[in-house]
Amino acid sequence: MSAVDKVASEAPPVEAVPKRSMTLGTGASLLMLALLIIGPMFVKNFIVFQLTMLLIYALAVLALNILTGGSGQFSLGQSAFYAVGAYTSAILMEHFGVNYALTLPVAGLICFGFGFLFGQPALRLSGIYLALATFALAVAMPQLLKLGVFEHWTGGVQGLVVTKPDAPFGLPISQDRWLYYFTLTIAIGIYIASVNLLKSRSGRAFMAIRDNEIAASAMGVDVALYKTLAFGVSAGITGVAGGLGAIAVQFVAPDGYTITLAISLFLGMVVGGVGWLPGSIVGSAFIIFVPNIAEGISKGLSGAVFGVLLFLVIFLVPHGARQVAIVAQQMLGKLTKG
């Protein structure tokens, strides 16, 4: 190695998003909330199920957003955390008879620990190297779940069937609708907690690391701690989403959690706007509905149609839904002034 190598003040991979623009205004938040509460009352059960999945993937995208948009670390391994969460819930429910609601905190905690531990070796990697490491995790996870040693618990290649919970206290609503509102409650709770996390001291530390790691450590931010913490939090939320997903789909199997899921979540983050938490639900909608739309347009070329639609989105709004929100806000500002 030569004595002096290239000195580069590398641009951070994720653009700096100011703290206040990571969230939504009060008015818009309440409107969104009302839509989410009232909307499902008037649609068919299957659509309610899809809306439940929308919330679940939105949570998973949100988790990735905290990791990437918040702390600047990139992950292609979110599907692994999602899988661990899903299996935790499924195993607790089916083998130990634990109540479905109680399995979720356990799934979250186990994934938090898993993510925190995974964050340790990942500390030495960044950018493309971290992408490769997390990618390896995503590739390995379905194979590990298939291993004969765990087969008694995981059901091997066959997977596990999960019982769908009924609405409690004899409430007169369908299972799907109950699960939707159950998921909505959890999603809102996690969203509010995440917004507060990013506004807190820890959130500032995440963002300082994202924007300039060396400067952050020079200011006394414990870089190693906060980077692994970001991994832990992100994995924990993903794990809860995975648990909810297992309950909603009523089934877990290794091939449901391949790298494709991780890539979908990544696309959801980009489409929603990296670092903009409310965008997570837009991104989630994109990854749930656009493949269906593509299939509807052309069965044989659904992949190509999906690709073209994705290109259209990133050409029109390279910064994702965040960009739309900013433009809308400016126009609204002009209207109220004029």
Next chain:
Amino acid sequence: MTAMLNIKDLRAYYGQVQALHGLEFGLNEGSLTTLLGANGAGKTTTLRAICNMVRSTGSIEFDGASLTGRSTENIVRLGIAHVPQGRGTFTTMTVEENLQLGAITRKDRAGVTSDIERMYDHFPVLKERHTQQAGTLSGGEQQMLAVARALMLRPRLMLLDEPSFGLAPLIVRDLFKILGKINREDKVTILVVEQNAQLALELADKAYVIETGRIVMSGSAAEIANNEDVRKSYLGY
């Protein structure tokens, strides 16, 4: 003498922020002009605007032809060499490769080879290090390399952005002596942006003073050096 570079009503912007507010000045062919000003006055922005490296409006004419709308690389191909702040050295490449890069747009291979030898005459230290990675050079040596790289273009106009930055006073003197020689012998028109006003005024024959994006004073270097305000603000006596 005809004006080689003519700038009128130049305004430049960084995003929403306006950095130049209607700058006007000209450079005569063969002159050595200096642009003085404090930090943030807009000196670097002026040079970047000439090479279309920052969004700007107004007119910039070089030899009577407008530079508006031309890309940076096309402007350079007209014979305008720019030694940027921080030198822009290709640190992972050798000294000789850096010099070759300076002449990358030229087609006359023999001329390039002989020009590299000429640069080694101007700057003997570069010859000693010609196979070394440019990043291993000291700051002064890298500045010499940056000047030499710019000269490899056989420019008609050379723009230098704070060549004295971070260099020891003795090295700065050497460098400025060489710049004077290039101006006289090779007939290269030079525009040098400096914070080291004293040295720049000794070297230059014409000077402009820029403050918050506007030219506030212009004249021969001697006149400017004797101006009371300039003496107080920039020369410190």
Next chain:
Amino acid sequence: MELFINQVLAGIATGAIYACMALAVVMIYQAIDHLNFAQGEMAMFSTFIAWQLMQWGVPYWWAFLITLVFSFAGGIVIERMLFKPLAKAPVLTNVAGFIALFAIVNSVAGLTWDFTIKPFPTPFGSSPFLGSQLISTHQAGMIGVTVGLLILLYLFFQFTRIGLAMRAAAALPESARLVGINTSWMIALGWGMASAIGAIAGILIAPVVFLEPNMMGGVLIYGFAAAVLGGLTSPLGAVVGGFLVGVFENLAGTYIPGVGNELKLPIALALIITVLVLKPAGLFGRPIVKRV
């Protein structure tokens, strides 16, 4: 011991595939500073073009040549049409673009040529090489072509003006523009070259893995891993990385109990990550000193 040597040899033979792909990966990384996730699909598409030409009766080497020219031009067209408009977009948006390109190419190839596997001819024959049962003449030919390509690339980047200009544009785009280099076209040229190298890789790999739209999936992952292991800035590193990954993969499959075909990939990746944790810039990469 003999088993060990045999497995190493077999690993080198498969490693040649990865090395070839890794070269294409490094090429594009040098030009655009990203990993192109659609690279494998582009290579697959090029290979189908060659196959189609041969189906129409074009002789092997002519088909090879036409495919190279087509791929080179195709790479440039893709860059101009799809990625030049994204030049100012965030990095992650560009990555999403690669994924979109992946979906498009894969889907179009599937519709045009369907998903049944097709045999692909080799110009080197497939008899045992020098009497060894482990390396065929095709694999030996592949190693030869990879090494030849590496040497050509080295000569190109070290001794031609355009190679020098490409390196400069990749290292410091702003300085490159200031010496008159059209950096935007250098990027397009990088895409073209990477696409052509990918085509060579695809044509060499197809006789081993058989031709079908998903043939490059696994290969590209190993190719990435190889490039990263060798250090993304070094073509030599990419080739060495490719051979190492091939050997890793084979030895893991042989010596670690319970590792079937399914776990070979995760284990190879885990090994690579271990290397990276110890040496974050890769074996041959240049560490970048960061400045605040």
